[in-house]
Amino acid sequence: MTQQYKKSNAPIILSPDGIRIQISNSNKMKFRNTVNADTGLAEMMKSIIYCLIDKTNEGYGDEPQKFGWAYPLPKTIAEHCGCTERAVWDNLTALEDGVTKNGVTIPERWRLRVNRHGKARNSGGGRSKANWYFLNAWREFGAVDKSGGDAKQILLSGKPQHISGEYGAFSFLDEADGDSIATADGMSRRQQFVALANLYHEMGGRRVDQTMLNSAWNAFAKNGISFAVAVANLTEGESLSLSDCLNQKLPNESDEPF
Structure with a gap:
């Protein structure tokens, strides 16, 4: 069932990318209806997106850093969706x-950005507090400055980069220098892993099977090793396994290898 929203005049705020957006009720309804029409999205995922749409801070209150973000507790989302x-x-x-x-690949359009308040994923305690979530599609459905009526033409800050290789491909926005993937700006932890696995394969044609790939991902997802250190491990530790390269800092290695 389509949720009904009352007409409102929400303030114009900035997205994390610096795009002017408006989280109005009519924009929420357009966003929600488009998600509902996507037959490729699982119903549970749609329900979670609906919750985040409804919980997005429209630009009110005394904490402007929260504008445009949704920050419900996992328990709240679970109650909303009727799940664990x-x-x-x-x-x-x-x-x-x-x-x-x-x-299963999630279309870029429906992905989200997470603000963990300076904590890395799985760094301890992160799940006991409310993370902040920004739905990337607000840049489409909430955009104020639309070029030719098409929000997709809006340019984000930074330089678009594309990564491809043996273990997958994706695009991201390099918000640092725009010339190297030595920094992880704009990449999720999973995207960092795919980039590193591709690099591991490119260096001498080293290949891993799915079991080893899953083991390496589990290690990388849980530890706090930085992307830059992992890149250094891959280039310096040619005799190491992928899991070792992504799970520890090599002896005598600088914390800033670039």
Whole structure:
């Protein structure tokens, strides 16, 4: 059933990318209806997106840093969707990384950005507090400055980069120098992993099977090793396995290898 919204005049705010957006009730309804029409999205994922749409801060209050973000607790989302908190976390992770546990790719349009208040994923305690979530599609449905009526033409800050290789491909926005993937700006943890696995294969044609790939991903997802250090491990530790390269800092290695 389509949710009804009252007409409102929400303030114009800035997205995390610096785009002027408006989280009005009519824009919420357009966003929600388009999600509902996407037959490729699982119903549980749609329900979670609906919740985040409804919970997005429209631009009111004394904390402007929260404008445009949704920050419900996992318990709140689970109650809204009629599911377990474990299901909520699995779906939020898929929406951030762009791929489900079963390998199903989530369209870029429906992905989200997570603000963990300076904490890395799985750094401890992150799941006991409310993370902030920004739905990327607000740049489409909430855009104020539309070029030729097409919000997709709006340019984001930074330089678009494309990564491709043996283990997958994706595009991201390099918000740092725009010339190298030595920094992880704009990449989710899963995208970092795909880029590193591709690099591992490119360096000497080293290949890993799916079991080893899953093991390496599980290690990388849980530890706090930086993307830059992992790149250094891959280039310096040619005799190491992919899991070792992504799970530890090599002896005598600088914290800033670039």
